[in-house]
Amino acid sequence: QEPESSEASQFRRAAERITEVPFGLSTSPAVLSHYGVAANTVTLFRRVDSDRRDLDMNSKDVDAEKIIRFVRMNELRLVTEYNPVTAVGVMQSSLQLNLLLITDKMSPKHPERMRRYRAAAELFKGKILFILVDINLNSNERVMSFFKLKKSQLPALAIFHVPDEERDVLTLDEFSVERVQDFCNRFSQ
Numbered sequence: 001q002e003p004e005s006s007e008a009s010q011f012r013r014a015a016e017r018i019t020e021v022p023f024g025l026s027t028s029p030a031v032l033s034h035y036g037v038a039a040n041t042v043t044l045f046r047r048v049d050s051d052r053r054d055l056d057m058n059s060k061d062v063d064a065e066k067i068i069r070f071v072r073m074n075e076l077r078l079v080t081e082y083n084p085v086t087a088v089g090v091m092q093s094s095l096q097l098n099l100l101l102i103t104d105k106m107s108p109k110h111p112e113r114m115r116r117y118r119a120a121a122e123l124f125k126g127k128i129l130f131i132l133v134d135i136n137l138n139s140n141e142r143v144m145s146f147f148k149l150k151k152s153q154l155p156a157l158a159i160f161h162v163p164d165e166e167r168d169v170l171t172l173d174e175f176s177v178e179r180v181q182d183f184c185n186r187f188s189q
Contacts, residue, residue: 003027007040007057014067021071042067048076049095050126078121081132084139095129096162099184102144103155105134113155113175120180128184159187
């Protein structure tokens, strides 16, 4: 309720450090009511899965670091890079289908692959959660073993249906938006 409160100050400090996420501050009762938000709450709206997460600023000693951690753990992007921090948001997504691009980010082909992967993600926004898994992170070796992949088979696409754990893998010699689209459509059907 107080735009100059210490909570609002911590919120602004977090917003300054996460420039790629749009932040807004409202004290309007009409806005709070429209979104069903209680006072002193940080609400994260996720466009990718049309879900939201709330952080109650009253119940905890919340500072800018905790707000930043809350955003990082719960944000989902058009393509979310999988790591120990983002794993929480990925696991809590309301989307039932996850598509993983398992690849080497250090590869000279990576920027072009990502451009095409993002283009494909646009086509399935709200239907499939697109995830990037960098094989250079030791913590991501579990993902490769889960899909029974070896580094020699990469890059690869792996699709996973959360409720029944049904999965499929497509190793890629050539990466195109059409191949991603066909793979997703075939699995969905």
